[in-house]
Amino acid sequence: MLDSTQFDLDAYFRRIGWDGERRADAATLRGVHLAHMRAVPFENLDALRGRAPSLDPADLMAKLVHSRRGGYCYEHNTLFACALEALGFRVTLLTARVVVGADTIASRPRTHMALLAHVPGEPRPYLADVGFGAIGSLLEPVPLIADVEFAGAGRRHRLVHVPHDGPLEMWLLQAHDQEKDDWTGQYAFTLEPFEKPDFDVINWHIATNPRSPFAQRVYVQHVGATRHLLLDGRLLTQTRPDGTVTEREVTGEAEARRLLDEEFGITAPEGMTLLTG
Template identity: 75%
Template sequence: MADTVDFDLDAYLGRIGWEGERRADTVTLRGVHLAHMRGIPFENLDALRRTAPSLETADLMAKLVHSRRGGYCYEHNFLLAGALEALGFGVTLLTARVVVGADRIETRPRTHMALLVEVPGDAQPYLADVGFGAIGALLEPVPLTAGVEFRDAERRHRLVRVPHRGPLEMWLLQAHDRGTGDWAGQYAFTLEPFERPDYDVINWHIGTNPRSPFTQRLYVQSVDAERHLLLHGRVLTRTRADGDVSERELTTEAEVRRLLDEEFGIEAPDGIALLS
């Protein structure tokens, strides 16, 4: 990934609690992916201060591994990419258009990051993504196969091909909505490889643009086997594995900081306004 800093695999695996084998196979890929999702929270505290977080390996390790913090899309997926490469996987960096709530794919820019992972000896690559801050996020990587339903941990996903004017095929990740029974589009992507400088530009835009959703209000999520927890602005939404959903509104900065500490494992920096 054009980063000269050695990746501290021991520290990373300790942070996510992975004690399984360190082999470049599908079992390890799925296990590390799921452990990362459950071990490191998604959060946009830097972007709330209109600051684009560093994507350098040393800085990612300091923040997401050695501190009580999380990160957003690019931080999570660059961290996972470094770990997978250290384990012997092949990794291609992709960009995607988030289509949740969109009428047409073309109305959304390519501001999301995902990974295409090659497993040695396996002809089928996998879509991996630990940085999608939504309840439709992948918990485990899925094979790049069209029209097949995959059960990744407690969730159901599938990939479909969609019409696209460009020369490369466009894929759409869909998540099954337990409430409606429908398949909902999450993001669309092609297999065009992107490089670190591309993400430096995208990261700066998402982390500093006053019109970016991540610079306007707090967005934090964590997931485990029992529940998905989302704090969006003042509203805390708890979605249990059985589909039960509950919400409550937070009213004070002290309440938010206590919640971040106790429920998400995040130590919010001083001097940042958490409620909008």
């Protein structure tokens, strides 16, 4: 599916700190998924500079594995797909409509990348996604089963079917909101497979369209074991596993650069402006 000849599984595992089994089974899938989420930050610094990041495996290795950088959904999930294929999983690339803050599902375009990981010998694939840059994102993959709650690394998710006019069923990933004690939609998708050229186009659009939120303000997150840290523009938000949230405004450019270095593990490119407006 992907040209992963320049992908180095050993280097990838060193980056995410994985020293477990290298088998194409559900336990390895969950473990590697969580390790990736904990190790590689989500960030949009290339898009903020008006540049569409490369999705070629060699460039992803250089940026996300060998440098103190992260990426956004297309980068994370393309890299993760290469790792899964190297382990022996079959992977299907999916597109999704992000519904967080949307009035309707149809009001959002298919701009998010997610994965289906097919485990040899298991009847159902797993929804895997290491690139959804939002609080409450999947920490572990979930089986493609409707109306069943799954708890992974302290977060609760479920998949439900939603009305859809197309020929394929539409699935909606929901996360449990601790504060509201309710389920909220994250993104909707069908099982139609997409290919790398499709994401080359979507990636360019999201990175360079001036109306894209990723091209307008810095957006960086790190998912730690004891906190979720998010820098969204000038707002720094820390969310604890018990739902406790603290917020403050970043004072200026120097502090933003220091936070990226010390709290997110990111070395920002020299000369770029992190805080705008």
